[in-house]
Amino acid sequence: MLPKAKFQVPIECSPKTLGDVYPHDLQLYQNVPFGEIMLDELQEICETRLKVLTLVERIHLQKLKMSVSQRKVALVKELYKEGIDEFARLINSSGCTSHTEEDIRVRRRDHISHFVLRSVVAFNALKKRWFFKQETRLFKWRFSSLNNEGIKQFMCINNFNFTPISQNEKEGIKEYLKMSSLHISNIANIQFYKVLFSHVISLVKKRKVFIMNGEAFVPEGEIAFVFVPYFKRNLISNFEAAREDRANLYNDERFTHIFTNLENNIHIENTILVQDREIQQCVSLDRLDTLSETSYPLCMRVLHKALRKNHHLTHGGRIQYCLFLKGIGISLSDVMNLWKSEFTKIMDEAIFNKEHSYQVRFAFGQEGSRRDYQPFTCLKIMESIVGPRDYHGCPFKHMLQDILEDELIDCGFNALERLTIMNLSKDGQYSAACNKYYEIKHNCFNDTLFKHPNIYFNESVKHHTSYHGLNLETEDAY
Template structure:
């Protein structure tokens, strides 16, 4: 799409921008570094919300509402004339972010295609035909006389998919059947001599195929440019932002205690059992069992405890008491006390460190003897099933969790665990261990 055309602003129903950008080429715009990152993060919230909805198996009508809500909540701009620019810039920034590996490309391609599908369906017929023309598709509307000759066949298809439209009022296009694979697979189209009769309201399938094909090729080309020139040229400015964005945590940082205030040492065993996510419960049990944790485990659990409201003095007392069977008081003060104070911003740069997000925990690589990381990713299937059983997850829910794990939807697996343990839905999904704790406490206190 030419960027000039994309500057035309119109805000129809649902606040979605018409005419839909096709992202043919990057816009010749100057972008502030802060906008470069913020626009990308806003769009990433939309794509991750779509990913979560699809992973949960939401119905198409529910997905439509979800995508609409996500778009309206995240892709606005204080300046209405910049709405389309934000849309285009954010797409190309994330294209740069997600071009770098096959796994990243696959995820981005699927999510952007799902977003494009939703937005195309919202366009009016005139805009949809304009977009078809942009792709130079060699298809013309089927003449009325020909429609009349196959009217009965088209009507049979319409009845089978519960159409209420009158065939005579519908524009149809004839296309090679292999260009609309999803319509063929779902038996939603009439095929004659290798050609599918695609109704105007089904054209989305045809356009989405074109969009996906173009974006797939573009991601490969972008990866070549990234590895050959951009990464080195921008190693001090853009590269750190680009490389961090795909694992960015987009929610609250939980550096301060939640609304339930402080957690005292006398309560810690009770809340660990009732409200700790599996990753933190495992670390808590291990420190009680082994009276020691390596650095990665101490950081992951220590910052989590800080985030749920354990004060510095209590944190110092907790770690000192747990380590005491193996570590003398003198050695503890010498080797461990500094790092605890450091996490609370009382040493070194006086930085108030934030608890680890799910993304950071999942991407960690625990070694031999380590107990940090994400159990859904790093545990064996047998160990994970046993751990879920100890949390009180029933066998049916365990199988659902394991299915998500096998498909590498680790945060969704944690969300299903939360729902099974608490008997309550978590539509937003679990994105942070401290969110798990906070949501758990809300449910328990409401009861």
């Protein structure tokens, strides 16, 4: 018989039944799970949740112009296709109309898998941020499924004392409600809730709610603006407890083995496309020269500088840099303009169109097999074959030491800083050398080695825009 994992609720009396613990299909995950579970089931439900979160990210990136409800529909379709039916049913749930044993079982598995994965990512800043983003999106999409009764039950279960206004009160302020809710055609049939204005700052900023005596009158269709920020704050505050939970299990090989496998299954380096408003606002074709100085890893800085100086890159450099630009959010048309403006300084436009434009379109999935090619990881870049005329590859691995030192001098590094980086490079610690390069450039400590140049770029831009920790206001829509 396989061993069981035990969870203990940190309160004096455990609830009498699981039905009391899981009365609703949507949860805030505020309490520690209790009871027992087989270790193979524990691993299985966590792996399933990782698949769900990966799909959430993929759909978010592919359907940026879709509404929350449309993305949720796309997710449910993919979940059924993958055979993850129980999560599909949870996401489509209108609230808590059913309380069968199967309903309770599915809700408990949802609770446990979230709780365990929170501990899995607790010590890795990048994976923690990834988990935070996907869980927030998942909560948002699930909330969009709730009907009015489901929302009321959710508020009651979680002790949200938001007061629905009476018809008489609504009549008294009807004109103000119409002015603040222009997108709502029938005010009379819409329920409004009184909420402290500080709970819906995003709605206040957009002037989408009427405020009186410090209270905002929020229409039922916008009530998610209250709960999503609450979910974010709750999740962030629980990460510290998750760190302690994982630390307390370091001596239990059963759990450390499961946690290690789960953490290794979170491949954030494979989904690099731009997601943060801070990055989107900073990236444009006319800012590449500045960004290459401030936020490019050295491998991309070298390529950009060579392109500007020589007006040409060999095949390997074109592919490596083109995919990097795609990953930071530069459009196909802008990348094509960049390539054409440089290459046509040493060749006719006809030659460029004939010999080089196809390759750019190919990298963006517009020619050939039309695959969605992703930017190269650091490992792939280190494995590049580099010739004497090439500028691609990893500078810390492929450059001669005197040339590497010249590049570091060009970056403004002093003798001691250069020596530190070059010693790591000589010892074959290429990722550590790149990390030290980042720390010196940004005057900070970075405890996680970069595995992808686009992750390096994202972190650098966030650093320069005073992005620290988990930003509660970066999600679109809420």
